[in-house]
Amino acid sequence: MTLRIIEPGPLSLIQDLGRFGYQNIGVSPGGPMDEHAFSWANRLLDNPLNDPQIEINLGLFHCEFQLPTTIAITGASMSAELNGVAIQPWQSYLIHTGDQLSFKGARSGVRAYLAVRGGLDIPEILGSCATVVRDQLGGLHRDGKKLLAGDCLQYPATKPMITKQVPDEFIPEYCQDITLEVIPGYQYEWFDTQERQRFFNSVYCVTPQTDRMGYRLSGEAIYCQRQNLVSEGIAPGAIQIPADGQPVILMRDRQTMGGYPKMGCVTAGSLNRLAQCQPGGTIRFVKKDLYEAEAGYRVEKQFFCDMNR
């Protein structure tokens, strides 16, 4: 059973939930930029939560299915077409031999997810097939390469299943003006009151220097009295403030350690929304209580995990 890539677009990557347990030797975890959309794609197909999918960044993707299966597409809206007929994301679809699926450029959002019933059959390295280009790890050949035209991905034979849709209330709107929830932490105390106020009262812009490693913002500069921080472990969503005062938010392919002062972290939910924000989008920050954020994240995780029991 083969999915053949005809056009991969600028950056299509194999992802599972990430490569964990190796950050102590400097290996980036990787994983889906928008975990919410990724999790829904597997759920629509009753797949285990960690099953490998294709993360289509920016669109312009085109593939052919060489045997029947069921697929799900979620995430950014990229004018998807099945055999030339427009289809909607956040749904599953039955696929017949020779069917072709194509995506145009991203209209709203940045990243779409394509999952196949039973999961794509991808070899793992260090316990995961998540592609981290910089670390030369994961993907179809375990070497961190992005998908290329002509690549053939295997999937298991499955019986046709009832197609499903994600309920409306779980489908996010990918806005270009977003408010991110911030859990204060790390060196928060190092920033004086005025700098913290400036941070929470300003509007920042997502710059084009933005990738799977980090989102660079531009706007009001934030100054930290102290810069002599020894390097320490970095969480997803950590907000670094380098010497130029322009915040950098660390994403899935982040380096494992860094030495810039950090305001805290954006919540897991906010990180997913940021991952769908294009350069030029505007960002505001709002404080979030740690335990409220934890409760929210736990509810979401529980929801997706229950299906796997």
Next chain:
Amino acid sequence: MKICPVNENSVIIYFAGTHNAKPTPEIADEIARSLSIIQQEMSACIIDVVPSYTSVFISFDLMTIGHQSFVQRLQYVLDHCRSRQAEEAELPLIELPVYYGPEVALDAKVITDHTGLSFEEVINIHASTLYRVYAIGFAPGFAYLGNTDQRIAVPRKKTPRLRVPTCSVALAERQTAIYPRESPGGWQIIGRSPVSPIDYQRKNLSLFEVGAKVKFTPVSKAAFLDMGGAIFPEGRFPEGRSPEKQRFQEGL
């Protein structure tokens, strides 16, 4: 020692009294000791740990334990382990061959100009110090080793090299390191090792672990080549495009 929340499912433990203490061999010992006990007692709920100079970052599985319970349990385990000093895990001494020849010591002149020493003296000092692994990061297997002798402390390059050859041994301030693979980098290159610090096909993926002791041994060019070392002229590497350039090209 202080445990601070980081996000929904992670915390950072700051060792040493103050928030930003200077790393010392004593703190490295304490971190290595604490890590081993944390891993023994709490591995069932831990996802990842990132030990560094004066801190340990830990992320945990929210489906197994809540934030507050995790912090309480961690505090208990750390207090408990401090009173239990007997079973200290002795970390290995890693001896690493280095060829310091002119073909591979790309910054020999910068180093001698800055230190006022002859390159032979620099080699003697570099190879006669016992180093500690303070942290691993920047790239998989990139170990920060310290402290180097004050006499061979050199600043980083103002403009980093776009491509540092694989297995280059380098200096920056009071630290030394081996580049695990070709990458951009601003440290001053003093030699090259035939041994790769990381190999995904090897059981011990990373040669180093935080807390380990490291010593460099000078070897001849013949021995270096014999052990699988490679010499190629600067700017002409066999591995193709540099990872950094590749990343820019890929845009996202």
